[in-house]
Amino acid sequence: MLRRHPWIIPASFLALPLLVYLAFVILPTLNSLVYSFTDWVGYGADFEFVGLANFEKIFTDRLFSNAIKNTAIWLALAMTAPTLLGLALALALQGKRTINTIYKSLFYLPICLSPIIIGIIWVWLYSPKLGIVNLFLRSIGLDHIATAWLANPNTALLAVFVAWAWQQTGLNMVIFLAGLTSVPTPLVEAAKVDGANYRQTLTKVIIPMLRPATVVVLALTAISALKSFEIIWVMTMGGPFNKSDTLAVFMYSESFRKFKMGYGSSAAVILFLMTLVIIVLYFRQTAAAEELYE
Amino acid sequence: MNVRKNFATALLYFALTIMLILFMVPVYGAIVTAFKSQAEVSAGGYWTPPTSLALENFQRVMDPEGGNLGLYLQNSLLLTIPASLFSIGLGTLAGYGLGKYRFKGDGLLFILIVAGMFLPPQIALIPVFRLMNDIGLYDTLWAVIIIHTAFGIPICTLVMRNFFQVAPNALREAALIDGANEYSIFFRIMLPLTLPALAVLATLQFTWIWNDFLWPFILTQRAESRTVMVGILNLTGQYTVDWGGQAAASLLGSLPTLFIFVFFQRYFIRGLTLGAVKG
Numbered sequence A: 001m002l003r004r005h006p007w008i009i010p011a012s013f014l015a016l017p018l019l020v021y022l023a024f025v026i027l028p029t030l031n032s033l034v035y036s037f038t039d040w041v042g043y044g045a046d047f048e049f050v051g052l053a054n055f056e057k058i059f060t061d062r063l064f065s066n067a068i069k070n071t072a073i074w075l076a077l078a079m080t081a082p083t084l085l086g087l088a089l090a091l092a093l094q095g096k097r098t099i100n101t102i103y104k105s106l107f108y109l110p111i112c113l114s115p116i117i118i119g120i121i122w123v124w125l126y127s128p129k130l131g132i133v134n135l136f137l138r139s140i141g142l143d144h145i146a147t148a149w150l151a152n153p154n155t156a157l158l159a160v161f162v163a164w165a166w167q168q169t170g171l172n173m174v175i176f177l178a179g180l181t182s183v184p185t186p187l188v189e190a191a192k193v194d195g196a197n198y199r200q201t202l203t204k205v206i207i208p209m210l211r212p213a214t215v216v217v218l219a220l221t222a223i224s225a226l227k228s229f230e231i232i233w234v235m236t237m238g239g240p241f242n243k244s245d246t247l248a249v250f251m252y253s254e255s256f257r258k259f260k261m262g263y264g265s266s267a268a269v270i271l272f273l274m275t276l277v278i279i280v281l282y283f284r285q286t287a288a289a290e291e292l293y294e
Numbered sequence B: 001m002n003v004r005k006n007f008a009t010a011l012l013y014f015a016l017t018i019m020l021i022l023f024m025v026p027v028y029g030a031i032v033t034a035f036k037s038q039a040e041v042s043a044g045g046y047w048t049p050p051t052s053l054a055l056e057n058f059q060r061v062m063d064p065e066g067g068n069l070g071l072y073l074q075n076s077l078l079l080t081i082p083a084s085l086f087s088i089g090l091g092t093l094a095g096y097g098l099g100k101y102r103f104k105g106d107g108l109l110f111i112l113i114v115a116g117m118f119l120p121p122q123i124a125l126i127p128v129f130r131l132m133n134d135i136g137l138y139d140t141l142w143a144v145i146i147i148h149t150a151f152g153i154p155i156c157t158l159v160m161r162n163f164f165q166v167a168p169n170a171l172r173e174a175a176l177i178d179g180a181n182e183y184s185i186f187f188r189i190m191l192p193l194t195l196p197a198l199a200v201l202a203t204l205q206f207t208w209i210w211n212d213f214l215w216p217f218i219l220t221q222r223a224e225s226r227t228v229m230v231g232i233l234n235l236t237g238q239y240t241v242d243w244g245g246q247a248a249a250s251l252l253g254s255l256p257t258l259f260i261f262v263f264f265q266r267y268f269i270r271g272l273t274l275g276a277v278k279g
Helices: A008-035 A053-058 A062-093 A098-112 A115-125 A132-139 A156-180 A185-193 A198-209 A211-227 A230-235 A247-257 A261-293 B002-034 B038-042 B056-062 B069-099 B106-118 B122-134 B141-166 B170-177 B182-193 B195-211 B214-219 B228-238 B243-263 B265-277
Strands: none
Touching (some): A008 B069, A008 B122, A053 A261, A062 A098, A062 A156, A062 A211, A115 A156, A115 A230, A115 B002, A156 A211, A156 B265, A198 A211, A211 A247, A211 A261, A247 B122, A261 B122, B056 B243, B069 B106, B069 B141, B069 B228, B069 B243, B106 B141, B122 B141, B122 B214, B141 B214, B141 B265, B170 B182, B195 B243, B195 B265, B243 B265
């Protein structure tokens, strides 16, 4: 049905999109690599190639190692909490009951909001005196826990993460729900008939069948965690004392606030390489999963 | 047995309801604060329902002398609509080329395009900033339109290629036998079939481009080319203690995507999972 066609026809469909994609996605990506070997400052055409100097410098930069540490914490939190919560919600809310449909809608409502707006709203929630988080803690007598969540170096990163997870959980739930529709009902019924209780059905049948969805959730979460910049920028700008400064924030600050574009490019390249690892793992996993299920 | 099961179900829904209430606190907070007068807010009633519906916050942020949000909303529309259309159009072309034809290297080309979906924007930030300066588009909506068009190509190509791959060939082959050329088949026969896929992409692209902050933040400067998300963030800098104004601006800035959420949810969710599960 699908013969080999003379290349000219598909090429005529592909030419324009490929041109735009090459010019504004691929070329800039490669250019970043070039800039990472220069000392460009962001204006004018003058820059010199400095070899590996940016990379040598970055690995001794304490702000960079701090950003890597925060990114690692952020990534570890991101891969666990919203994933488990999204899975739990999907398992609890699968099925077509009206109440499930309504609950599902409300749980994924945050997906359609901008991280900017989510950040602004959560800043009020965390407000030290008037925020509902502290008002609630005080009302149940936990005054000693109440703190300036975003200004306290010990809580800032975690507080921003909770706001981020508020959106990510709904997205994960949606993907797990899609995964659940591909779990064949007869299989679950058969397990029940064989006398398996819910926990056994869950761990022995449903969770293994959700493997492809889980791979997708973990990969997408990791990638969006690595590049998340906006919500951190709105809520803390990486502070206090760079305690919520992740690699994406570091890259922005160095490039566009300190105008060290060459140096910032090397941070971008490192961020890109980290993402690339996840993309490669992801494509290998999905290829493996497809073979498994075909 | 049945009693125990009912009890478990009741307990589950009780837990879910508590969670949902906690989950909705931020949304509730934004809504009540937006409709509360400044006097009432400063009296300390941040989290109580408003005693009367006040629209003063909305007036203040929409006022050209004040928040000027009207202009930013308009800019966001002028950016989001063309960028969505262009990315979907280009993605449809590429998706057709990859979905309906076999040629050497088609699989590799597909992977190279789809991989772009996962690129962190940071990797292109500095070169695009420079490029837009060089071609004189810096600080115009066009710079942001072009970049969202280009970065939208991967997801649009993915969805359309998957769609065209399973679209029936019978019509196409009948038309070929009747002597129709490839392009009239694409425009007259295949394109009308793609409406559901186009609707999915329209909701996805609109939401994502509308909500984006990083690109307009990097590529624009003056108020004349400011988008709504950049505008709202500026507003919070101007009126740090004006929660009412911030809340009103946040609601206004979320209206278009909330509209999609309410009326086109089916398409939107399908898009999220299509891109995700088939990726």
